[in-house]
Amino acid sequence: MSDDSEPPDVRITVPRDTSDSDDNSYLRSGPRIQTPDYLVVVPVTGTLLDTYTGINVRRFLRTAVALAADNDGRVLLVGMEAVQDESALEPVREYVQSEDPAASDKPKVVEAIEDRQTQLAEMADVAQELDPGVSVTASVRAVSDITSGILSVVNGGNETAVLLLRGTGLDEGWLLNRSTVDTILAEAECDVFVENMGVKSGENTLYVPDIEGHTVASLAESEAETIDSILLPVGAGPHAALAAEAARAVARHANASVTVLHVISPDASAEATGEGEDLLKFADYVLGSDVTTETELKTASDTADVIVQQAKDHDFVSIGAPEQKSRLKKIVYESVQETVSELNEATVLMSRDSDRTARSLYYRWKRGIEAIEDDDNDKN
Incomplete structure (x- = not known):
């Protein structure tokens, strides 16, 4: 200087x-x-x-x-x-x-x-x-x-x-x-x-x-x-909403599309399948109407493998951090975090929510209120 x-x-x-x-x-x-x-x-x-x-x-x-x-x-x-x-x-x-x-x-x-x-x-x-x-x-x-x-x-x-x-x-x-x-x-x-x-x-x-x-x-x-496509794997963990918010932020800034992915096991019950579909709808709601989204419910025995394969077709991956005692800890921190890094292709953004379940509850409450308002409008 x-x-x-x-x-x-x-x-x-x-x-x-x-x-x-x-x-x-x-x-x-x-x-x-x-x-x-x-x-x-x-x-x-x-x-x-x-x-x-x-x-x-x-x-x-x-x-x-x-x-x-x-x-x-x-x-x-x-x-x-x-x-x-x-x-x-x-x-x-x-x-x-x-x-x-x-x-x-x-x-x-x-x-x-x-x-x-x-x-x-x-x-x-x-x-x-x-x-x-x-x-x-x-x-x-x-x-x-x-x-x-x-x-x-x-x-x-x-x-x-x-x-x-x-x-x-x-x-x-x-x-x-x-x-x-x-x-x-x-x-x-x-x-x-x-x-x-x-x-x-x-x-x-x-x-x-x-x-x-x-x-x-x-x-x-x-x-x-440029970032044209974003992969958002979602699960039932407390950090999923923040990961969806991060995907939304990057998508809006880059004018990119988002693929929301949830993986269920081949022997998943009807209830588990329904919960997976709800998770996809929840993430789609967080992303908002001004982000182009596509939802995918995949069946596989290895969640990490599906995420890695899907990551190859996207420029950016937004994923929530797992709980310390969750079985997803090994999948995300080891299988996904390290394997996706070894692909040397997509950028991976991991999100840890300080509010944990509070953020997810807020979105679910907001969806419920909007659904009630829509129902009242239909009746009127």
């Missing part, structure tokens, strides 16, 4: 010093971000920006913008800048509080954060281009632990969602420790979306900004593949 360039409109946040008794919980640089009714938080790690991940950042931003647009919300990009330990945060605090932040004698950690500011500013610009109607803001957060840093951002808001990306170090655990993705899924008090993109995500997938001339591919020049 040249000396005469305009500073990016990206704030810096630092966790509170636990040994300090001051009232301020965060130190900030740049404008404060007002929390909207629905906020999609997108953690951005150095792995995503600095190494060859094969991930199209524009494609990833498109999912975040779609989720926000469908909920009349906003997107917050949070650059997670990891430091060695708590003591390394002190120079950042001093920098944020400094009356002369443009001073030349900056610690290396501050220089790294300023580079992140530049990166996040460019990402915010691209996200804003994807949908000018969605507000996009960004911040860089210096943390000693990325997992704790993400949780501190997303916990505390009633209408907040977080979008995590696999393949950027967040899904790697050490020894018996859980990965960041697993921990967020287990402990976050908000809706959680986990995206796993395939190779069809677009050209110029690597984004390394023009810092010291090491540009490999510009984010602004990247192109993401």
